[in-house]
Amino acid sequence: MVQSGSPGSATAAPAVLASLEPLQLYALLHVYLVTHRPSRLHPGRCAMCRVPWPCPKVRLAARLRDGF
Numbered sequence: 796m797v798q799s800g801s802p803g804s805a806t807a808a809p810a811v812l813a814s815l816e817p818l819q820l821y822a823l824l825h826v827y828l829v830t831h832r833p834s835r836l837h838p839g840r841c842a843m844c845r846v847p848w849p850c851p852k853v854r855l856a857a858r859l860r861d862g863f
Contacts, residue, residue, distance in 0.1 A: 820859070821860070824856045824859055824860050827852055827853065827856040828853060828856050828857070828860070830842075830843050831843045831844065831849075831850050831852050831853045831856070833848045834848075841853070
């Protein structure tokens with residue numbers, strides 16, 4: 796018989812997945828902060844979306860990162 800919450804139970808999988816979500820979110824934030832950077836070819840613009848720096852995506856990623 797498998798007890799609830801033990802490694803072999805069905806309830807253990809969602810707990811493991813839930814613990815991975817913050818790590819995945821942090822990794823995605825890092826990707827946004829690396830790819831949406833100031834452009835060397837277009838000073839004052841985002842290298843990825845060409846809008847004035849800092850672009851809305853970087854602002855959102857920075858706010859989310861600060862929430863950790």
